[in-house]
Amino acid sequence: MQLLSSRRFRAAAASVAVLGLFLTGCTAESDFTYEPPAQADGALPDDTVAAMEAAVTNALTASGASGAVVGVWVPWSGSWVTGIGTQKPGAGDEISTDMAFRVADVTRLMTCDVLYGLADDGVVDLDDLVPEYVSGVADMKDITLLDLCNSTSGAGSSEETVKSAWMTTPERVWAPLELASYGLGAARGTAHTTYRNSDSGYLVLGLALERASGMTASELIAEYVTKPLELSDTSLPSTAAAAPSTGPVMNGHYLSTVEGGYNCAAPVDITKISSSTGYTDSGVVSTIEDLGRYAQAEAAQKLRTKEEPDRFGAPLPVSDKSPSWYQATGGALLVGSMVGQFGWTPGYQTAAFSDPETGFTVAVSLNDSTTGGSTAAYLSWELAAIASKAPAAEGETAPDFGLPFTAEQYHKTITDSAITCVAPPEG
Numbered sequence: 001m002q003l004l005s006s007r008r009f010r011a012a013a014a015s016v017a018v019l020g021l022f023l024t025g026c027t028a029e030s031d032f033t034y035e036p037p038a039q040a041d042g043a044l045p046d047d048t049v050a051a052m053e054a055a056v057t058n059a060l061t062a063s064g065a066s067g068a069v070v071g072v073w074v075p076w077s078g079s080w081v082t083g084i085g086t087q088k089p090g091a092g093d094e095i096s097t098d099m100a101f102r103v104a105d106v107t108r109l110m111t112c113d114v115l116y117g118l119a120d121d122g123v124v125d126l127d128d129l130v131p132e133y134v135s136g137v138a139d140m141k142d143i144t145l146l147d148l149c150n151s152t153s154g155a156g157s158s159e160e161t162v163k164s165a166w167m168t169t170p171e172r173v174w175a176p177l178e179l180a181s182y183g184l185g186a187a188r189g190t191a192h193t194t195y196r197n198s199d200s201g202y203l204v205l206g207l208a209l210e211r212a213s214g215m216t217a218s219e220l221i222a223e224y225v226t227k228p229l230e231l232s233d234t235s236l237p238s239t240a241a242a243a244p245s246t247g248p249v250m251n252g253h254y255l256s257t258v259e260g261g262y263n264c265a266a267p268v269d270i271t272k273i274s275s276s277t278g279y280t281d282s283g284v285v286s287t288i289e290d291l292g293r294y295a296q297a298e299a300a301q302k303l304r305t306k307e308e309p310d311r312f313g314a315p316l317p318v319s320d321k322s323p324s325w326y327q328a329t330g331g332a333l334l335v336g337s338m339v340g341q342f343g344w345t346p347g348y349q350t351a352a353f354s355d356p357e358t359g360f361t362v363a364v365s366l367n368d369s370t371t372g373g374s375t376a377a378y379l380s381w382e383l384a385a386i387a388s389k390a391p392a393a394e395g396e397t398a399p400d401f402g403l404p405f406t407a408e409q410y411h412k413t414i415t416d417s418a419i420t421c422v423a424p425p426e427g
Helices: 006-024 046-061 105-122 147-150 159-168 176-184 201-212 216-224 288-299 374-387 407-416
Strands: 067-074 079-090 091-094 326-329 332-335 338-345 348-354 361-366
Touching: 046 067, 046 079, 046 361, 046 407, 067 288, 067 374, 079 159, 091 407, 105 147, 105 201, 105 216, 105 288, 105 332, 105 338, 105 348, 147 201, 159 176, 159 361, 176 201, 201 216, 288 338, 288 361, 338 374, 348 374, 361 374, 374 407
Parallel strands: none
Antiparallel strands: 067 079, 067 361, 079 091, 326 332, 332 338, 338 348, 348 361
């Protein structure tokens, strides 16, 4: 009788284990209930809302976007969940909070949720080596699944190489390893101890988790993230080019370049695109209410079934030039005490951050990706700085909560980085 190699035996056993969990319902979803932090009823104070509206309007102008969905939850004071702007510059339907959009790099958090869920269930170990599950990456012989989640594999990013192809052929379906290959082919950075923003790492991690479990990435995200948290409008869609939802959608755009700047009057619609352009790095779709609920649960690690290891307990500097309060680990970016992510995918830029102790949460998505994910990130931080100073509602007590930056700081950053709008030449 031919014996299975340890690698093949491990993969077969994992598939059987996950199939059993899936069929019996004994997954991360079993006996799991999530109760969000207690939230003060009512809206935030009028002056707080006015300041936040001005911040969003400034970000739309600076980025070339025509609309945004925004959610701000201040448990001790109130909430502000709204759509601002329109589908097109000065035209089209008004943006509403029921519209779906693409969450971009927030997907990375969900991919790591799956990794930790499978590890907690005994299907994989965080320290498993990548080549145990993914062929064609022999040079990752000392890289672990945890390295991929923490973005400490040293692998590069594919984004800049394939960006133009995403924009010109949005219907193209990409094989994950093909998409990752551009980043994997770049010069490697220091592994294990240094953070490097690597979309290719999350693409490879998605493949590894599929092969370890015998389930698709979409099924895994549903089983370990969206079903347990009851995120009915959140999913990793099929690879066929489509809008983010069959229901209401915030249309996504980018601006074409002209001499001296951008043609802001005629954004290019890229609402329909294959989710394979993002896969387990940036392919998930959601709505603002779902995204806020997810951010709160994620920051507090509510999906974990084991306390150790602490997923966000050993962060690394984002770069040697970043402030000490800006760190990364576990698929997340840590901004002061807040945990979250931001990024872009064709047509959208999205950010979501939450404080695990208080439940204070900010989420935003803009309907244009021209400026990358930076405008959404800076806007979320500006909104957070404004909302953090909201007074306690009647009967509530404001916690000792603060942020290491000011609203004015990021308002100026957004304004100073504004794109230049230029009328295209006639004819």
